[in-house]
Amino acid sequence: MVRTALVTGASSGMGREIARRLAADGFIVYGAARRVERMSDLEREGVRPLRMDVSVDADVVAAVERIIAETGRIDVLVNNAGFGLYGAVEDTSMEDVRYQFDVNFFGVARLTQLVLPHMRAQTSGRIVNISSMGGEIYTPLGAYYHATKHALEAWSDALRYEVAPFGIDVVIVQPGLIDTEWSGIMSAPLMERSGHGAYAELARSVVGSSERTYGEGGSGGSSPTVISDAVSKAVAAKRPRTRYAVGRLAKPLIAARRVLSDRAFDRLLARASG
Secondary structure (H helix, E strand, O other): OOOEEEEEOOOOHHHHHHHHHHHHOOOEEEEEEOOHHHHHHHHHOOOEEEEOOOOOHHHHHHHHHHHHHHHOOOOEEEEOOOOOOOOOOOOOOHHHHHHHHHHHHHHHHHHHHHHHHHHHHHOOEEEEEEOOHHHOOOOOOOHHHHHHHHHHHHHHHHHHHHHHHHOEEEEEEEEOEEOOOHHHHHHHHHHHHHOOOOOHHHHHHHHHHHHHHHOOOOOOOEOOHHHHHHHHHHHHOOOOOOEEEEOEOHHHHHHHHHHOOHHHHHHHHHHHHO
């Protein structure tokens, strides 16, 4: 029996590598994204492109229906689609906040709701939620992004308990610093929101820190393949871990958050972004 996997956000970065790796592992892989035109290379590697915006219910419903019609099952769901909205709490419109939650949390929840009945019928399945080290820590001007990831972590823990009796596992992957489009996508909107008002100095500091990390001469992040490796391992394991913290700084920063006081962690962030 050939198993079927659905990977969201598969047109770039971590999602692209996850789709590629699961296809190499022998899965029938559906790579879902808004920009399917960017997946022609994945299609040549056997990934089936699927146009889907996780914030649009009709797209999500149609995607699951198509997969079931073509393969009869969904064995692995990788909820990877997401983005990081940065800006001061005061400066960020509620419209933008709602969209952040629509993509990073509500879209995940809705897609999972649709997949679960099929996994229960199979008495097997694995749901892999791509969170972030930001699901356990916080960074300056990332309040709304971190809120979505903290919500995803708590939701995943509760879901894991609910579905375990049906043979379904829920796994959280917590990427650290990864070489993706993150820095470029985050910085410009951040400066538009908070680069000219009361929080301008902090905004410039956050963007500068990101540029020092990801720019020329910076230490950069880990390859997205460390995430695809972790997903492959979690999917193949007979009894997977509940969390996989992988990529640059993921483990040390999560560990620091757990042992340091709130004020001490604040000081750590101030030194890092100063």
